[in-house]
Amino acid sequence: MLMFFTGTLLGEVIKNMQSAVDSPTQPSPKMHLYSAHDTTLVSLLRVMEVYNNRTPVYSSSVLLELWKGEEKPYVKVLFKNQTDSDDLIIIHIPGCTDKCALEDFIKILQKNVVKDIHTECNPEQDKPSGINMSLVVLGSMVALLTIVVVALIVVHCRNRQTSQSYRPLSTMDDEYS
Template sequence: KATLRMRARQLVCGIWSLCFMFCLFCVFLHQTTAKRKLKFVSVVFRHGDHTPQEFFPTDKHKEVARQQGYGQLTKLGIQQQYELGQYLRRRYSYFLSVVYKQCEASTIYVQSTDCDHTLMSAQASLAGLYPPTQGQIWNPRILWQPIPVHTVPLSHDNLLYLPFSHCPKYNKLLRETFATRDFQRQLKQYRPFLKFLATHTGYPLKKLNSERIWKLSDTLQYEDINNYTLPVWATHGVRTKLIKLSELLLQAEFGFHKQIQKSRLQGGILLKNILKHISDARKPSHQRKMVMYSAHAATIVALQMALSIFNGKLPPYSACHFFELYQEKNGQYTIEMYYRNNSLRDPHPLTLPGCKFRCPLERFTQLVSPVLAHHWTREC
């Protein structure tokens, strides 16, 4: 009997050992075969090519406004945004469902500024991202379906329509910036050029402010891209210099002087909103997979200034900044950022200063915390 009991114990011990080894094997197998998972995506993109929002006084192509309207997305702009949507479909084909359903409204959320060309850009991008399939096709000659795009009036937009000029503290910082030696030194080289522009455009020199310079650059770019005859004075060199001046003024709007303080009142607001969505995406009950923002060049510049990764270049039409949240094999969450500023190339990886490219979410949040305002109205 003693021998039988001993054998029984040995058998039980052997079984427990096998079970323990099997469990260890399963854990090891899971660790070696588990893959990092994409959990959430946020994209911020600039609109596509559009008709001018303003024509300079001496412009000979003002009939465009009568024919097509001000600030309307062109056929080229529609194509640019449609191709961006197609790129998003290819990039996230394994992440987003192929078919847009009513229940997808909780999966993807699209917000635009209340401008015709950004609203139209959002719709064109969605047409490329979610073409109707099978039973969704309501007209075989029109492979398009309506998908919600959300907006608020520009007067109430405290997220995307930057810079927020209704912030007294920001306006004070901007005046300080324009008075700094650094800015005045760089602007000095453009003073003869500004007089040149005033002479040929018909604008009074005193009214050639940042916004008018940006609009003038957009107008000449539109006329060049769409094969209108440019004024003799608007040579390639002049247009290039105008873009450089636009870039200088954009940097002054969001950087140069007290950049962190400016970012708390400008691009940091959008960054905080994006991080809120990213944080929510970690919850098991969270269904949203993507948030899209259709906005402007200034929106991307302000965001990248807040992240201290702006390259100093004016974002081209359909430029897109990506945030991707991943859950790693060990359960940790990381953020990757990319910037697509050329439709013929893959997006550039972006690395937040002070972190590695695959940045742990907690570290990312810690690094950007100085530009996240918790009481924007009070700080303004």
């Protein structure tokens, strides 16, 4: 489930980085900014397998930087926990150094990226067909109607039984009238 929550975001980041490397002559944005809540930051850190079980404070940020290396491009992952400080925490992706080669970054985290959310979730497969849904509705209505009829019969029988079993006692005056 976590993969679907933030795996799409990580996939978008990787796609943008790969696009910048594959087409260096094409104009592309120098920066992509995403605004998120603390829960999204936690999820992103988890999907990158670096979460330390501490809830980020208000205004925390995760920075994923793509750098041109001497040999090949690399990714730096940084965490800023406070706005009133210039301190950045370097985050090490498991299996990488603080300068993680882009190809290694992708290879390590690819398993957590959602390729196509629509295909993977496949909502059409989970939807009952029109006929099945009609049968469910019809069955529910028949069951409800049966319960109501049985309840009415029980109430009617109890009322009838009570009225038949109640007979006023005769008094001596009645016998002689």
